[in-house]
Amino acid sequence: MAQVFSPVSNTIAKVAMLGLVVGPLSTLVVGSAITRSPYNTNVGTPLAQPVPFSHEHHAVELGIDCRYCHNYVEKSPNPGLPSTQICMSCHSQIWTDSPLIAPIRRSYRDNQPVVWNRLNWLPRFVYFPHDIHIARGISCNNCHGPIQHMMITYKAKAFWMSFCLNCHRQPSKFLAPRKDVWKLYRDVQRYGYKKQVGEPGEPDYRPGLTAREYALAQGEYWENQGKDLVVGEQLKRDYHIHSVQLTNCSVCHH
Numbered sequence: 001m002a003q004v005f006s007p008v009s010n011t012i013a014k015v016a017m018l019g020l021v022v023g024p025l026s027t028l029v030v031g032s033a034i035t036r037s038p039y040n041t042n043v044g045t046p047l048a049q050p051v052p053f054s055h056e057h058h059a060v061e062l063g064i065d066c067r068y069c070h071n072y073v074e075k076s077p078n079p080g081l082p083s084t085q086i087c088m089s090c091h092s093q094i095w096t097d098s099p100l101i102a103p104i105r106r107s108y109r110d111n112q113p114v115v116w117n118r119l120n121w122l123p124r125f126v127y128f129p130h131d132i133h134i135a136r137g138i139s140c141n142n143c144h145g146p147i148q149h150m151m152i153t154y155k156a157k158a159f160w161m162s163f164c165l166n167c168h169r170q171p172s173k174f175l176a177p178r179k180d181v182w183k184l185y186r187d188v189q190r191y192g193y194k195k196q197v198g199e200p201g202e203p204d205y206r207p208g209l210t211a212r213e214y215a216l217a218q219g220e221y222w223e224n225q226g227k228d229l230v231v232g233e234q235l236k237r238d239y240h241i242h243s244v245q246l247t248n249c250s251v252c253h254h
């Protein structure tokens with residue numbers, strides 16, 4: 001991981017930020033820096049993992065809540081990955097002979113954590129807190145795509161600065177009631193069905209999902225309209241969100 005948070009990117013950022021203040025030349029500096037950003041590669045490509053863990057199996061078919069494994073997602077900036085103990089709470093009883101789970105059993109026996117390959121990450125000069133976004137009803141799928149259907153996890157979005165700013169500039173187009181973050185997955189389980197062998201395509205849904213849920217479940221881009229936008233605007237007022245402040249450089253870079 002050391003090379004990933006390279007001091008060079010940090011220097012580039014500092015120099016480029018200074019550039020932005022200084023003048024139009026900066027556009028070139030930032031532009032050329034962005035094309036080299038290593039943290040925005042591998043979108044859509046699963047990485048090899050020690051165990052082929054399926055979110056589809058666990059989160060949808062078994063209906064395990066995200067928070068059972070990503071314990072801190074509501075409570076801290078970092079959601080955390082599950083410990084071996086969490087996997088073993090079931091796998092000491094289920095599929096105990098599966099060779100696929102051998103690395104988990106070994107980890108448990110040797111008391112050595114499983115090292116998962118990290119898919120989503122930002123450079124060190126960007127601050128991103130999970131808890132605040134979840135508290136505002138921003139869906140995991142806004143940023144992680146159709147995560148609940150992934151058989152092997154992949155990175156769904158490039159986290160360009162513009163991706164973050166698009167929402168920070170107009171939050172009411174994305175805000176939703178807090179409980180909807182979790183309702184999405186219950187509804188996907190309830191109203192989704194797997195196409196039969198021979199039928200083309202991904203899992204589909206019976207009527208029951210709202211338009212917003214449908215788009216998010218598929219990992220599509222969604223902006224609130226109509227009724228959803230009225231709710232979004234009300235929530236923006238309730239939370240006293242000022243989009244001007246939300247786009248301050250110092251919000252994400254300090």
Ligand code: HEC
Nearest residue numbers: 053058059064065066069116118119120140144147148153
């Ligand atoms: C049974 C445990 C479990 C549950 C439930 C679970 N996850 Fe995960 N999740 C994992 C494990 C293990 C990894 C690391 C391996 C991988 O990337 O597949 C992971 C990885 C991820 C990642 C990618 C992390 C990275 O490397 O950047 C995201 C995003 C994620 N989970 C979101 C979710 C969401 C959203 C839900 C609920 C719909 C959820 N997870 C439910 C165990 C779980």
Ligand code: HEC
Nearest residue numbers: 051052053057064082086087089090094095098100101104
């Ligand atoms: C709440 C119980 C539960 C937890 C917690 C759980 N699993 Fe599972 N897991 C299951 C069940 C049940 C199956 C069988 C699913 C099926 O085939 O439909 C399964 C299947 C699997 C499989 C496929 C096994 C095979 O041979 O096809 C893998 C791999 C796996 N789990 C890994 C993990 C990992 C890694 C963790 C921890 C991050 C984890 N599981 C946590 C219940 C759980």
Ligand code: HEC
Nearest residue numbers: 066070073079080118120121122128133138139140143159
């Ligand atoms: C507004 C965008 C956004 C939302 C919403 C969001 N995430 Fe993330 N997630 C990110 C970013 C960005 C990263 C990389 C963070 C970093 O490197 O600091 C990340 C990283 C992760 C990781 C990897 C953490 C690690 O230590 O390896 C997991 C797991 C994860 N997210 C789970 C979730 C879950 C579960 C939810 C919903 C409850 C969620 N995320 C909602 C943007 C988001």
Ligand code: HEC
Nearest residue numbers: 127128132136138142159163164167168171174241251252
């Ligand atoms: C879909 C909408 C959305 C996206 C995408 C998004 N954010 Fe946010 N972000 C919000 C909202 C809403 C808040 C909460 C504002 C509030 O309550 O004052 C927020 C707050 C924050 C805060 C402020 C926390 C604080 O201390 O007040 C930071 C930092 C932040 N976001 C970083 C990021 C970064 C970095 C990204 C891109 C990787 C990102 N956000 C993507 C909606 C979003």
Ligand code: HEC
Nearest residue numbers: 013016017020033034037126159160161164247248249252
């Ligand atoms: C909502 C969060 C957010 C805000 C606000 C924000 N940035 Fe960023 N910034 C990011 C993210 C995420 C990245 C990394 C992704 C990328 O390179 O686009 C980044 C990267 C950068 C980079 C480095 C580009 C590179 O590839 O090395 C510079 C320079 C920068 N930001 C300057 C600014 C300036 C100047 C402002 C204020 C006008 C600002 N940022 C406001 C999220 C934000």
